[in-house]
Amino acid sequence: MFAGASSSSRGGSTADAKPDLVQWGLEYARNFIEDKLKRPSAEDLLVEEDIKLLPKLQPRIAYLIMAVNVGVYAAGLVSGLIDGSDAQQDYFLALAKTDAGVEAGEYYRLITAxxxxxxxxxxxxxxxxxxxxxxxxxxxxxxxxxxxxxLMSSLGGNVATFTFGDALTVGASSGIFGLIGALVAYLWRNRSLSKTSEQLNSIVGILIFNLVLGGIQDTSIDNIGHVAGLLVGAYLGAGLSPKMVSSIDKHTIQESLDEVKPAEPVKLDVMHVSHKGALRRWAAYASFAATLCLLAAGTVVTRTGQLPMPKGLDLLSF
Structure with missing residues (x-):
């Protein structure tokens, strides 16, 4: 690049430097154009993250559900402060899953519990x-x-406890176990992923906590609901969770790597997310919910010989 300038400083004429500078300019321009037009090399493609997960959206539903749980619990405390402990107990029993309530047509208990x-x-x-x-x-x-x-895991857990048990049931654990089941199914579908250790550590702690709590006698938590919720979540997760698929031909990448010979090993798991279609997902939600409702209705008919009309949620008397 500086060959012409160096020669002139050693006593050569300025005219002698011009051909070198012109040649350098032409080569620079040609290299610049070729660099912009050429196909990116494997090294260029793999500089970015080798795994691209779902877009980083702010999770809101999880916090909304937590707020609803806190609000429902706070409403029970307020009812107790205003009208006494009996009113608080009545409020609790009006929302819990009780076999007698469901058999009487209070099907909402399968969700509100x-x-x-x-x-x-x-x-x-x-x-x-x-x-x-x-x-x-x-x-x-x-x-x-x-x-x-x-929601489906919560409903499935309560339908299972209604069908196979007789305990009064409350708590979010069936839904939480369903989320765990869906995550396990997601990881099974995407076994190439490995960045899940922190999540799995938290999940193990929550799983043990809830199973121990569910195993204690005289509680309103039932491990039947836990297992059912886990299975429902795993089923839905296996069918509907996103799938990580390769977005680049690995054979082409390997050929390019053989040419560029990078100094450090380069991972080849460049991936993107493939989701099921929205219409297919919502159709699956509706059909699965209908199946759970039919199972609950069949249990009511088997036990009572009839299917009572649905009764509304009435808390105004408490």
Whole structure:
């Protein structure tokens, strides 16, 4: 680049330097144009992250569910402060899953029970799960799959306890176990991913906490609901969770790497997210919800010999 200038400083004429400078300018321009027009090399393509997950959307549904749980619990405390402990107990029993209530046509209990907690410790455990693990799962699954898994797992857990048990049931654990099941299914579908250690550590703690709590006698938590919620979430996650697929031909990349010979090893797992179609997902939600409702209705008919008309949620008398 500086050959002409150096020769002139050693006594050569300025005219002698001009051909060197012109030649350098032409070569620079040609190299610049070729650099802009050439196909990117494998080294250029792999400078960025080798794994591209879902767009980093702010999780909101997880925190909304936690706020609803806290609000329902606070409303029960307020009813107790205003009208006494009997009113607080009536409020709790009006929302919990009881076999007698469901058999009488109060089908709403199969959903509302998931937002009711029988103690502050119980509420704290659910809130911890929803505040730590659930937001990460929402980012991975997307808000609609996350919400559907939570609600369907909650419904499935309560239908299972109604069908196979007879305990009074409350708590968000069925929905939380469903989210865990969906995450496990997602990881199974995407076994090449490895950046999940922190999430899995939190999940193990929550899983153990809820199973131990569910195994204690004389509680309103039932491991039947836990297992059912886990299975529902795994089923939905296996069918609807996003799939990581290769976005670049690895054979082409390897050929390019053989040419450029990078100094450090380069990962070849360049991927992007492939989602199921929205119409297919919502059709799956509707059909699965209908299946759970039919199972609950069949249990009511088997036990009572009839299917009572649905009764509304009435808390005004408490």
């Amino acid at each position: 998931n937002f009711v907690h029988d103690s502050f410790v119980h509420l704290a455990g659910s809130s911890y799960a929803l505040a730590t693990v659930a937001p990460a799962i929402e980012e991975v699954l997307g808000w609609d799959i996350f919400l559907a898994v939570y």
